[in-house]
Amino acid sequence: xxxxxxxxxxxxxxxxxxxxxxxxxxxxxxxxxxxxxxxxxxxxxxxxxxxxxxxxxxxxxxxxxxxxxxxxxxxxxxxxxxxxxxxxxxxxxxxxxxxxxxxxxxxxxxxxxxxxxxxxxxxxxxxxxxxxxxxxxxxxxxxxxxxxxxxxxxxxxxxxx
Numbered sequence: 001x002x003x004x005x006x007x008x009x010x011x012x013x014x015x016x017x018x019x020x021x022x023x024x025x026x027x028x029x030x031x032x033x034x035x036x037x038x039x040x041x042x043x044x045x046x047x048x049x050x051x052x053x054x055x056x057x058x059x060x061x062x063x064x065x066x067x068x069x070x071x072x073x074x075x076x077x078x079x080x081x082x083x084x085x086x087x088x089x090x091x092x093x094x095x096x097x098x099x100x101x102x103x104x105x106x107x108x109x110x111x112x113x114x115x116x117x118x119x120x121x122x123x124x125x126x127x128x129x130x131x132x133x134x135x136x137x138x139x140x141x142x143x144x145x146x147x148x149x150x151x152x153x154x155x156x157x158x159x160x161x
Contacts, residue, residue: 005092005158007054011045014148023101023108023149024115024132025077025122031106034149037066041076043099043132046151047119048076048083051094054158055087080122087158094123094155101134103149108134 019033024043034040049060057063063086064071064079071079087093097119101108108115112132120127139145 004156005054005056006154006156007050007052007158009046009049009051009053009153009155010150011042011049011060012148012150013040013042015146016040021106022076023106023111023151024099025075025118026111026114028106028111037072038064038074038079039076042149042151043101043115043119043153044076044080044122046153047097047099047155048080050097050153050155051080051083051087051158054094054155055090055092057086057090077118077122080119084123092158094125095157095159096125096129096131097123097153097155098131099133099151099153101132101149101151102137103134104136104138104146108132 013034013036015032016035017032019040021028021031021033022039022041034042045060052059115132116127116130120130
């Protein structure tokens with residue numbers, strides 16, 4: 001029987017006026033961005049963390065510390081591609097992923113397919129293997145009061161190619 005590997009990733013960043021907002025590699029014009037050492041793309045960061053967890057490789061901060069100037073401003077899709085490469089070195093590859101964004105804003109409906117295509121390309125899977133959803137916290141917590149965004153990602157299974 002083959003080993004089943006799954007990973008769960010969560011990322012959250014507070015809002016930061018004056019920064020661009022990126023989610024799943026898509027820039028959301030006119031929206032308040034998220035604070036962070038990188039571009040603050042919580043969708044890509046949560047997915048990268050889920051992949052690292054499934055591979056037994058720790059977390060994003062271990063591989064790309066926010067104290068390293070090399071990663072200042074780095075795009076979430078670039079971090080995600082680096083994580084996929086780390087997995088490939090170990091003979092592992094993602095098969096499917098499911099993502100949920102928790103935020104009052106932005107509304108992602110108009111960009112959902114572009115996010116899905118970006119993530120599928122980064123993971124080297126068909127767009128149908130990537131699920132992207134969003135829910136509004138309706139005033140609850142960090143993301144509910146508009147002070148930031150939270151993303152949760154699940155990858156399963158993680159197998160060889």
